[in-house]
Amino acid sequence: MSLTSFSFPTRTLFGAGSLRELPAHLARLGIHRPLVVTDPGLARTDAFKSLEAVLGAAGRGSTWFVFDGVHPNPIEDDVRIPGAIIRDKGCDGVIAIGGGSPLDAGKAARLLARKPDLDMARFYDEPHDWSGIVPLIAIPTTAGTGSEVGRSSVITLDSTKRKAVLFNPELLAKLVILDPELTVGLPPKLTAATGADALTHCIESYTCPAFHPMCGGIALEGVRLIVDALPRAVRNGADLDARGRMLVAAAMGA
Numbered sequence: 001m002s003l004t005s006f007s008f009p010t011r012t013l014f015g016a017g018s019l020r021e022l023p024a025h026l027a028r029l030g031i032h033r034p035l036v037v038t039d040p041g042l043a044r045t046d047a048f049k050s051l052e053a054v055l056g057a058a059g060r061g062s063t064w065f066v067f068d069g070v071h072p073n074p075i076e077d078d079v080r081i082p083g084a085i086i087r088d089k090g091c092d093g094v095i096a097i098g099g100g101s102p103l104d105a106g107k108a109a110r111l112l113a114r115k116p117d118l119d120m121a122r123f124y125d126e127p128h129d130w131s132g133i134v135p136l137i138a139i140p141t142t143a144g145t146g147s148e149v150g151r152s153s154v155i156t157l158d159s160t161k162r163k164a165v166l167f168n169p170e171l172l173a174k175l176v177i178l179d180p181e182l183t184v185g186l187p188p189k190l191t192a193a194t195g196a197d198a199l200t201h202c203i204e205s206y207t208c209p210a211f212h213p214m215c216g217g218i219a220l221e222g223v224r225l226i227v228d229a230l231p232r233a234v235r236n237g238a239d240l241d242a243r244g245r246m247l248v249a250a251a252m253g254a
Contacts, residue, residue: 003017003018009172010173010174010176011174012149012175012176013178014179014244014247015179015244016244017179017181018179019050019051019179019181020054022051022054022095022137022177023054023055025137029135029175030092030093031135032063033064033089033093034091034094034095034137035064035067035086035089035091035093036064036095036097037068037070037082037096037102038068038098038102039068039071039099039101039102040069042068042098042141043066045141045185046185047141048097050181050182051097065091067081067109070102070105073101073154073163074102074104074108074154074155075158076155076156076158078105078109079108079112079120082106082109082112083110083112083113084113084116086109086113086134091113092134093136093137094107094109094134094135094136094137096138096148096173097138097141098139098142099142099147099194100146103147104147104154104155106136107152107153107173108155108171110133110171111133111166111168113133113134114133120155120164121157121159121160123164130168130170131170133170135173135174135175136171136172136174137173137175137176138175138177139179140176140183140250141182143183143191143195143247143249144197144198145194145201146250146253148176148178148251148254150172150254151167151168151169151170151171152166152168153165176251178247178248178251180240180243183246184237184238184240184243185237188237191230191233191237192234194250195230195246197250198222199253201250202219202223202226202253205219206219206223218252219252219253222249225248225249226246226249228245229242229245229249
């Protein structure tokens with residue numbers, strides 16, 4: 001599987017081993033002190049160890065930093081705490097790695113780094129210019145939500161205890177890395193569950209009554225990829241072709 005790059009509109013680097021290209025892209029984006037946002041489970045995996053090796057394990061805590069406290073359904077602290085770390089440590093970028101939850105938290109943390117007193121419950125009542133927030137690199141380790149290509153973040157608010165969607169085009173990642181090597185450790189049941197999520201997104205898009213032929217075409221191709229690749233990825237987690245097709249299909253569903 002060769003490396004390839006495409007944009008729609010997010011610049012995406014795809015292929016086995018593409019994580020190893022990260023340092024060059026950090027330099028291109030002017031990121032020298034990134035904050036890595038993830039969850040406690042992912043922080044113990046080989047996928048995280050691969051990221052740590054690429055960034056340089058010796059630099060952890062001095063040239064790059066980690067917040068690994070994201071909950072399965074992100075809460076406000078999962079956004080406010082990394083936002084404070086970005087400010088306190090002078091971080092100039094965010095690397096969000098994991099499933100949809102750390103990706104959502106990493107996206108929104110940049111808002112709190114810019115405006116620490118932001119009332120997320122009134123996000124749409126208080127217009128703000130979010131241009132110029134620190135850039136985000138999104139690295140999914142599951143093929144499900146497709147949050148890596150989204151321009152929104154779903155956070156459970158303290159005031160309502162309900163999920164809220166924070167939507168703004170500036171939340172888009174500057175780079176997405178789809179490396180199937182990072183998903184080979186996902187157990188069969190989680191592979192199936194996250195894959196069903198991606199399939200649902202594609203079906204929802206295609207059956208939406210709104211007329212959007214480009215969206216419909218992407219959704220159909222996503223379904224085709226999933227029908228082929230998901231059974232193979234569940235049967236053999238080390239099938240990089242199947243894992244790669246699922247990552248692409250999840251992004252297409254999103």
